[in-house]
Amino acid sequence: MSIKPDFFEDKVPPSFVNEVIRYIDTGELEKSSYDYYLSILKEQTGLDGVDAKEKLEELNNSYEGQDRGGRPVVPIPTLRFKHWNFHKESNDTERMISNTMHKLSVKANSVYDFDLDYNHMTLFLGKYKDDEDAHFDWHVDGHMTFQDSSARKLSFSVFLKPAKKGGNFLIQEGWEVWPKSTDITSLTLPIQEIEQSPGKVVAFPSYYNHCVTPVEEGDRYVLITWIWGPEWR
Amino acid sequence: MLKPNFWKDVVPQDFVNDVKRYIDSEVELVKAHAGYSKSGEKRFRDCSNTGKIKIWNFHEESNEIERTISNIMYKLAVKANNHFRFDLDHNFMILQLANFEEAKGGHFGWHADDHINFEQKHRKLSFSVFIQPAEKGGELLIQNGWEILPNNKEIYLPYLPSQKIEEDVGGVIAFPSYYNHCITPVEKGDRYSLVAWIFGPEWR
DSSP: OOOOOSOEEEEOOHHHHHHHHHHHHHSOOEEOOSHHHHHHHHHHHOOOHHHHHHHHHHHHTOOTTOOSTTOOSSOOOOOEEEEEETTOOSSHHHHHHHHHHHHHHHHHHHHHOOOOOTTOEEEEEEEEOGGGTOOEEEEOSOOOOSSOSEEEEEEEEEEEEOOSEEOOEEEEOOOOOOOSSSOTTSOOOOEEEEOOOTTEEEEEETTSEEEEOOEEESOEEEEEEEEEEEOOO | OOOOOOEEEEOOHHHHHHHHHHHHHHOOOOOOOOOOEETTEESSOOOOBOOEEEEEETTOOSSHHHHHHHHHHHHHHHHHHHHHOOOOEEEEEEEEEEEEOGGGTOOEEEEESOOTTOSSSEEEEEEEEEEEOOSEEOOEEEEOOOOOOOOSSOTTSOOOOEEEEOOOTTEEEEEETTSEEEEOOEEESOEEEEEEEEEESOOO
8 A cells, every 4th residue: 555645845946936926026915814813713712893803912912921032922924915716817927826736736646646626726825024923823724624515635835935034834744752741731743844945845635734933034935725625535 | 614523422321331341351451552653664752652452353353242342333433424424444443442540640642543644554533432531630632723813822832722522421422533632641530431443545
């Protein structure tokens, strides 16, 4: 029986990297909104309206006595982004990006052999600005849903321009390990930092936990892609 | 927001009593082993597991009570999979009885039963049946892995939501085998459980 890899790795050429960076810098980017986090906060705490906003601000500004150079311990994600769905591109650059990622997803899936709907693909350009402490906290992209017939199955990160400091890309593989501390209730599963070099492509199953630590110096540019498919079986 | 889903059920008290009696009379100490190796080479150290266990394969039971347990779990697996709809090989099932003893602070560190590139065969669906919860400690925590509000910890610590599963006597919970989970150290009263894993082809 074949063993599937943790990660599928590939490379895209510098001309592609430069074109995508140029496109990120010329286009209008959306700023990640608090609305999504407010909805989670409501679900977790029942807080709504002004109370929820105050709680979110409190979390976002809590320092907890830790020395992080004046940065909040818990910054709410502040990355800037642009996204579109495959076949709904608005210009040639987006079409070029979609086509490149489509080919990469077919190639990666020759290894993973997941049930994928290649035509259901979401492309996401991200810019993590250092003056915004931009980051993305621990999360999975897709999981069991039981509510929707479609789930994100395969996740791609294409590193266009890593930050000079911070902005690390961490993945938790979820393997069995010794607890690192005696406090078993804190999660102590192994995390791995993925080396980022311009043009490097990494694909992984969308149920892997991952995060991007706050950018401290130099903006971080990344191209993210998710390929959807029927739920895991 | 999409939520993780567990499948829950209950088994009758008679069954719970039979299993408990069997654990008390039969379960022998087995040096618990949990870990992952690739090509014979250990990738990580073993996860700490201090439970006393007894383990067997479906269709290879050694007595009537084990056959009863296997048959009950087989039926539960079929029922649960009406919900999960995984590709499973229902005849490929492993059963495990465990006693996490108070005297040993019995626990099982964070782990996943299976993942994308486990060697050999693949556990797809994991069951826990609560035979006798500990009086204190010995909690089953499951990490859902959903996007959540960050908590007030350092981002390098993988803070992901973990959920404490309520353990009622006879309670059954099933979850995909790639969910991370653990048993916190038992502080008072031995914890008895019945665990089953249903195997199948790799995740697709």
